[in-house]
Amino acid sequence: MNEADGTNAIVIGAGIAGLIAARVLSDHVDRVTVLERDRLPDEAVPRRGVPQGRHGHLLLAAGRRLLDGWFPGLTGELAAAGAVPLHGADLVRHQGGGYRARPDLGFLAMSASRPLLEDTVRRCLLRQRRNVTVVDQTAVDGLVVATDRIAGTRVDGVEHRADLVVACTGRNTHFLDQLAELGFPAPEVAAVRVDAAYASQLVRRGPDDLDGALAVVVDDRAGGHRTGTMVPVEGDRWLITIGSRHGEVPPSDPTEFETFARELPSPTIADVLTKAEALSPVLTHRIATDQRRQVERLRRAPAGFLVLGDAICSLNPIHAQGMTSAALQALALDRALRRYGPTSPRLPGAFYRRAGRAVDVLWRTAVGADFADPRTTGRRPVGTGLVNRYRNLVSRACHTSPVVARQALLVQHLLARPVSLATPAMMLRVLLATRRRPGHPTSAGPVAGEHTLRRPARSRVDR
Ligand SMILES: Cc1cc2nc3c(=O)[nH]c(=O)nc-3n(C[C@H](O)[C@H](O)[C@H](O)COP(=O)(O)OP(=O)(O)OC[C@H]3O[C@@H](n4cnc5c(N)ncnc54)[C@H](O)[C@@H]3O)c2cc1C
Structure with missing residues (x-):
């Protein structure tokens, strides 16, 4: 040159x-x-x-x-x-023992x-x-x-x-x-040791599989064991990925994989796996x-x-x-x-x-979130224990408060800073929401109850 x-x-x-x-x-x-x-x-x-x-x-x-x-x-x-x-309301998330409210964030x-x-x-x-x-x-x-x-x-x-x-x-x-x-x-x-392992399988996607919803995350982060995700991909397929940590490796045998999925805190993913046509073997990946x-x-x-x-x-x-x-x-x-x-x-x-x-x-x-699992080792960011206790409250508040769920989704998608979940007004909402029982309707919008996956009405497009 x-x-x-x-x-x-x-x-x-x-x-x-x-x-x-x-x-x-x-x-x-x-x-x-x-x-x-x-x-x-x-x-x-x-x-x-x-x-x-x-x-x-x-x-x-x-x-x-x-x-x-x-x-x-x-x-x-x-x-x-x-x-x-995927719009905000397409995403079903089961975390901390219940489904989150599904606010529509738009696209x-x-x-x-x-x-x-x-x-x-x-x-x-x-x-x-x-x-x-x-x-x-x-x-x-x-x-x-x-x-x-x-x-x-x-x-x-x-x-x-x-x-x-x-x-x-x-x-x-x-x-x-x-x-x-x-x-x-x-x-x-x-380096922070998480010993994470993942297994994934592609299966045929049916239009009614999730009652109209388009993606599922079943997260047991507070307990720290397994997380399942099911997202739609091209070719009318679901890509199902289940992860676990600290040495537990998801099985690559399809039947055992389904049993593993069944042990997640929500049956949603296993229910699809049971009836869907498998389009790939189950493949695993590890990240230490x-x-x-x-x-x-x-x-x-x-x-x-x-x-x-x-x-x-x-x-x-x-x-x-x-x-x-x-x-x-x-x-x-x-x-x-x-x-x-x-x-x-x-x-x-x-x-x-x-x-x-x-x-x-x-x-x-x-x-910080990985340290919610006590088996995680390495240098903790300052204040992790306190932040994780509050994070658990936010998770619970997301079951009943669409406003908190919306803010949590914005933070997760890096459209808002994590501190936006800790303003005095938001903390008050979080505390009040944790006192409500899941499934109890609020004035702020539709709430997904324990077994309700139906999609709430669309609001605006977020572009
Ligand atoms: C199981 C799993 C699930 C994930 N899920 C998500 C997710 O949902 N969302 C998300 O955002 N991220 C996810 N990630 C993370 C994501 O895969 C990575 O952050 C991303 O791929 C990083 O991209 P990269 O280009 O830096 O590296 P890589 O994707 O690793 O690409 C490196 C490239 O460099 C090439 N290369 C290497 N050495 C040489 C060389 N000497 N000469 C020429 N070429 C070379 C390789 O062939 C490769 O093409 C996931 C990761 C894993 C393991």
Whole structure:
């Protein structure tokens, strides 16, 4: 590459983080090349480098909004490919011993398999950003080091020069280790042990399966054992994922999987499993820790190189925050690039500080919730015990108060800050709501009773 070609960036990894990073970079450099180790399939099917893609993946509303901004038309393309629009009221959630009220928040997200989401984002990226190229079957094995900066990547011994390299190679990225070997400090890694295990199966979706509702979460977070999710995906299928923690591994035998689902605190998911046609085997996945590389604390980082996505922060999937975390980090990258440009030695520090702030809220929420299970080990965020006691009250209040349930849903989708559930007015509502019996109607709107899954009337569209 010579000067006349302008500035260029290489993104390593074409997962969700890599694709979004490439989109952001395409506004700031002349050329972006994404290098991916896997062969990228022509169709939306799981691939080797993203094994978690076989499990339920919900993009939170905050992430969906960012992606819609970067990729105009994405929602329409997902819908055309069979993804299912989810509104607040479509979501049934059983938590803390009862069903939550189902306030309508309007449109939240498109429910699709992870391969379809990734495939559609990649197609939008390549069609809409002419300065981006994706090269598959290309494993990057090292970084090219100049005196005081990273100057490119190495593939099969061949150097590919770049002004900026962004590694989006997931949770087990090894590029930071390589920097450490070169004498740069390695970030400290914060890890909280959850020993989570997941099992998923695709089954045929019938229109009346949930009495009109479109997604279910059965969560025993306070007890800390199992969580089941059932989300609609393209091809009229349900993707059912059941997770458990601390060594209990969901079975991969279909009959035992159904029995396992039956032991959830609500029978909703097991009832569908019993009668639905199975469309896939039951597949499992394990994740040992919530993990965060504290890049924001690095005293020195070489110019020309960044990591982004799960490489920075990878959380227990039960919180469904990973892809939104990548989007928030990409937003941080955009802001840092606007300030310093792609070649500045100040870019890494500026990006890492912003990305660190973005993932901090996610980390505190997710890790804090994981500590509701007494078997979780690691460093607790300050105030976790108190916050979790209040969280339990909020869970109970959600059974009877649509206002509290609405705010909790906004917080879960990162559309409101967690402190919004702790204003004096909200705390009063929470306390009053916990005194009501589930199923008791309130003036604020419809309440789902213990066995009522019927969908409340739609209100407005939240766009
Ligand atoms: C069971 C499970 C369920 C989940 N559910 C949700 C959910 O509901 N919602 C949500 O938001 N998140 C969810 N997540 C988290 C989500 O999967 C991750 O946060 C997200 O995939 C991170 O994206 P990434 O691009 O950083 O990494 P990855 O998806 O891991 O992608 C890394 C990419 O880099 C490539 N690569 C690696 N090394 C190289 C190399 N040397 N050269 C070239 N390419 C390379 C890989 O092939 C891969 O394509 C879930 C995770 C799990 C495990």
